[in-house]
Amino acid sequence: MSEGASVRAFGAASITGARIVIVVPALGAGGTEHVVSLIANHWARAGHRVTLITLEAPGVRPYYDLDPDIAIVQLGVPPRRSSKLRSGLLVLRRLQRLRKAIRRSEPDLVLSFLTRMNVLTLLAAIGLTVPVVVSERNNPALQPFGPLWKWLQSLLYPRAFGLVTMTKGALDHFPANVRRRGWVIANAVDLPVGWQKKRGNNILAAVGRLTHQKGFDLLLEAFSRVSKTYPEWKLVIWGEGDERRKLEALRDTLGLRGRVEMPGVTPHPGLWIETADVFVLSSRYEGWGIVLLEAMAAGLPVVSFECEWGPGAMIRNSSDGILVPQGDVEALAKALAEVLGDRSLRERLAMSAEVSARRYSPERILSEWDALAFCALNRATATRLQDA
Template identity: 65%
Template structure:
């Protein structure tokens, strides 16, 4: 890592000893959970009292390592599918437990991640005397949410002390009253410690949850087109999710059962970088694309859809990776075929990407989180009671009854 600047040192020193509460739905495998582990552990090392509150069951285990000084409080109300009335009641329970847990943690400020959790956190902390920072980790324009969640997001976000997004494009989605308190902080590079280079076996790698967002169905179509021309290559898709059965059926129907592996989640975070010879991101949309960044940082040539948002921030097309028209399976196939068939091109892209993404080193990115934290701490003492948004209850204790009455919208 590079040496910190004077401003970085001041920011870190300024938050030492603070009490910080972070709210996230879960601590499993995913980009958001990765960021939470980095930021929480960093602040704990600075001497902050950090509490992470999740909705998970008590026996849940974090996928990413957390500093042992970070306290984890699990509310035992994990996200689950339920009938509308039951779903509304679960939201009410989450609000009550979340409000109690936040109050008991006695924070100087609260940091919440992901839209639904952000909404719950802002509702649960209504009337409480500390700043709340919310962070969006995906493309807010296209994420599938019910009408009530969307309405609440737009109503409640102006109450937040700050909104943190990973790209300017995501921040620009929000109205001016939210943007003026917004900050853009990219994801940081955090490769697995002690990883070994076991490459050279012609492995095309993709990583992500097995969901429609990640576009693995498009990737399978593209790979089927070029597989005969590159018989020594195989595709490995790391991840787990609800689309597994459909993707396996598509793979088999395309005659790729012996050419495409779907081994699930890696035993330890990021271990896929050891065996990846080329990386591909086929997402329909992204908040950032942490696996893409990790591939570039570890010296793997990358091919990516130019989806919103993230890949176009990281990749200079033709210099340190290849960008193709979003959603175009034929264009993706052509770009992949170029890299798989041209070792010189692959080596050039890999070398450039490894050098160019140093701007996302962990120390630099964490210093930006320190600046947000310091700003919230400086504001906390002088914070005045928040004026309630129109149509929402003024009292935090009345929030749950109001939400329960509208639970049919869920």
């Protein structure tokens, strides 16, 4: 059977009613959570029994819409600041509850997202015959982790059935014994249903958690250098996070209080695309940068740091977007000035961006997840037959 035929068979009836568990820390707003919702909905609608396990407190509502047939198990042990001793006890409690939840679900396949969750899932699955696929959603070389988590990652990842990254660069970070069972699957772009263009108010938009990684401090510095030249434009940074007060203080220090808004998370997923006129990604590093792709798909001109990894795969510089050297505030300011000051350039970039983003349609990307699941489920079936 060809790979394409295998994919179609999985989506249809070759492996029906598979029990699939997806493990993720939370189901809030974010690129990983968006991907999880797409995959879970897709497999549930294909007739598979999908269970989502999170660390959240019971009753927390998912940010993204989920198929009503998807079971959600909330373990009630969310991340929290605490002493090293208490943190260690909390990790043990998560591990115990996660193992119990996985065993109760009797899965044919377990899929886990994000490094710490991947490590816990692989630990929880020790002694079980179920295949576990782990997915890295950030830059594995640059995201901050303590030495214990890094050691556990190196010890446990070779035990996984497979590893999914979003770029080849991220996959190449891992040793050969892990890369041999690696898949590179980009993020799909999935714009909100029924969104409307409400543009024309000269809004430069940025989106992401208010963290050091997202580089909004660099963006504020760059915008301050062009704000007087383009007084009709304002910057809107959508998102929430630990660095809000620090960023607000920097905004005020730069004299941008009336020119920069930070309204928090959009009430509905992706609605920031309605009012944006230009999009900018200022991240220090990324696993992919889904908001950049969403902006392109919505027909927005985009400017981005060429951070590792993601933007360089999506953008052809000066064709469907503008890439500037990573962390170069002066180059970012220059690129913003170029785009904000040239309507015809904005229109050309926007048109090309929308066409380029079609490479990442949900149908195409989800078929790659189907192929991975088909492979894992077939292997699990063969193992059970051998043991019988």
